[in-house]
Amino acid sequence: MRRYIFKKALVAILILLFVFVSSINVISLENKQNQIISRGDPYFILLSDYSDGAGDENLWAVQLRFDIDLGIVESEFDNKTLPLITDEWVEIRVNIDLNIDWMEIYYGGELLHKKKWSAGPDNEGNGIVNLSAVNLFSDSTTSVYFDDFYLEEVGGGKLWSEDFDSYEDGSSIHGQGGWKGWDNDPEFTGYVSSFKNRSFPHSLEISYGTDIVREYFGNYSGEFMYTAWIYFPVNIAPIAPTISGPESGGVGEYYEYNFVATDPDSDDLWYFIDWGDGEFENWTGPFESGEEVTIGHLWFEKDVYKIRAKVRDELSFESKWSGPFYVNISNPPKKPTIGGPPSVKKGVEYEFSFISIDPDGDDVKFFIDWGDDNNESTDFYLSGYNVTIKHAWTNKGTYEIYAKAIDVFNAESSWSKFEIVVPRNIELNLRLNLVLKLSQFFPNMTRLINYLF
Known part of the structure; x- marks a missing residue:
């Protein structure tokens, strides 16, 4: 009896394990259909004191970490988080009151955290009452974009702004507009980009190795509002292609088929086609999203074949398989x-x-x-x-x-x-019938008939 119960329990466990593993695979496939492109943890930092070469002596006031894997933005060391927003420009806003040593941090219009400005990220109170610099850090992150920085004194108007639009596309930001690599090192630069921008035509792209600084001076008192906009790009997998063309045909005959797929991000596409006979088109492309692609094939045996196709985009995100398109191939009739x-x-x-x-x-x-x-x-x-x-x-x-x-x-x-x-007339017709019969015995007479008539 115990052995029987044990067997039933073992079977139940195996079934549950199979369902669990299958669900993981399904989740992975679903995530592959719509994923954030960026990887790593980029940072947005405001410093109360900064100078080149100071290293750990520099003082941090705001340290926002964007955890892409967990999908959160965090006021680091404060255990305060909000959901990460992707595929749209999101405002970072810090209200700073140096008169009372206080700040409020907002992300996407929602309050993330509030505390003393001089508390520092680790809340040890080792900061000073001063707005010194902004720091954008991306140690091992793929591309993230910033745009439209704005610093104003409440009641006093704009002190500084930056939209990157006056710089050449693709240029290093180090040495432009007061921006520089950490410790004035050009190796830590970011790059002006037209790939994504909030205000036409440029934004700032930070990625692997970026660690850039923009300094401000003499802000020891007063109320300030500091804003910047951040964008995390998301890639959406293309839509499965549609197939049109002949639904039947003959053995050994060449037939052309049309394939059309679209990509929500307007990426170029590559096609993988299964012709149903063991032959494949292996990622042919690139083609524009929405472009009609014509590709031909022939089959060498009588059968009903199932054509399927899928596409992938520039980031290797694949669509689902198309629905099957059936082609009935038969042997052709004899010459009549x-x-x-x-x-x-x-x-x-x-x-x-x-x-x-x-x-x-x-x-x-x-x-x-x-x-x-x-x-x-x-x-x-x-x-x-x-x-x-x-x-x-x-x-x-x-x-x-x-x-x-x-x-x-x-x-x-x-x-x-x-x-x-x-022939020209009835009489000629009668004569012609006789001549045609004779031509069966004298083949050269056919040329004479064609010449005369």
Whole structure:
């Protein structure tokens, strides 16, 4: 009895474990559809005292850490957090009252924390009552963007602002507008960027190794408002492509298909196509989002094939698979046999017969080109059925009838040809019939007939 209970418990545990692991995989796939691009922990810092080379002697007043993995912004060492906002510009605002040694920190319009300005990040009270510098730090972070810095004295107006718009796109910010690398080291610079901006055309991009400073002087008393805007880019996976094209065809025939996918971020796209026969298009591209992409394929065996496709963007985020697009490939019918009189009277209808055998036993229809700028397509008939069609020619001459057979899956035969002559008059017609019969025994007479008539 205990062994039976143990077995049931073990099975239950294994089932729960399987469900748990599966749910993790599902979550991972869902997250892959919409993920923040940035990695690492960038910082926004205001200092109450800063000088090059001072190292740990520099004094921090505000230290905001943006934890991308946890999705929070934190007033570091204060255990105060708010949810991280992504894919939009978010305001950082610090209200500073040096007269009473107080500050309030806002993120996205919400109060994050308030405390003494001189308390310092670790709350040991080792700061001073002074607004000295701003520091943007990104030790191991991928790209994050800042824009529209603004420092004003309450009641006194703007003291300083920066929108980066006057600098050259892609240029180092070190040495421009009072910005410099930490300890005046140009290796710690950030870069002017037009990729994302709040005020056209530029913002400041910080990433791996950025540690830049902008100093202010003489702010030992008064009320101030300091604002800056930050942007964390998010990548959204592209939408699965749609497929259009022939739904049936013949073995060994080349058919073209159209694929269209869009990317919410307007990224270029690469296509992966499964043709259903063990052959693939392996990430062909790049193509613009929304661009119709035409790619062809042929199949060598009769079967119903399932085409699927997916796309990935510039950051290798993949779409889901498209819905299946089915293609029925069959063996083409045999080249039709054409029967009828070799010569006819002008303006008189004559019957012509068309027969084709389909290897798969499929019904077939005929496409007929009468050689006089007229053509027609018949209904479908049983394979091997003798189809009779009437036609008349209104002008004299020599005509070539072309016909091909097409089965219900659009597999096409090769063309057949049948030559007829429409002579000038009835008497010539009678003579011509005799000559045509003789030409069967004397082949060179055909050239003479064509020359005369």
